[in-house]
Amino acid sequence: NAGVTQTPKFQVLKTGQSMTLQCAQDMNHEYMSWYRQDPGMGLRLIHYSVGAGITDQGEVPNGYNVSRSTTEDFPLRLLSAAPSQTSVYFCASSPGTGILDGYTFGSGTRLTVV
């Protein structure tokens, strides 16, 4: 059981380039979300999804795009990378919002934009 798998683990982009961070889960979880982690800022929500075909914006959505065509996958697209998007990105999933439902996190993608 792999849990939440993120690829790639590391990436260096030039300003203006685009790329997609991949996230896949094999737990049949309905809820998936993307966070970025920056020193002194903690983890901040970028986008989230409550099921296939449904996505919504979080606290810091600008410059990012998401879609959810399957339950398993929730890719995060950087449309035109900027140095301010240098960060560590985490994908997470949860069965739902029941009181017993916790979140499982991937191992992260460390992105540097130069």
Added chain:
Amino acid sequence: KQEVTQIPAALSVPEGENLVLNCSFTDSAIYNLQWFRQDPGKGLTSLLLIQSSQREQTSGRLNASLDKSSGRSTLYIAASQPGDSATYLCAVNSGYSTLTFGKGTMLLVSP
């Protein structure tokens, strides 16, 4: 808007000490609260999940308490070890499909 605060931001203790990490949140209408551990350069590992109706949850040397009415949770670590050195994150699930995180407590346990 839910806000989560963790105190202290950093903590350094000698091996063997019992210690308490604190987490407070502003909106008591929560579904559950999760404590995570993060090692440097790594992902988040879930330690304990405490439901809104629970007062305590235990796993090995870890004990998490929850006082929903006062907006507080504590993580108690018994007999600390150097391997406990990590950043501990508190995250609140308020039922809006996401988590709200504190900024964490960085723990260093010295031999």
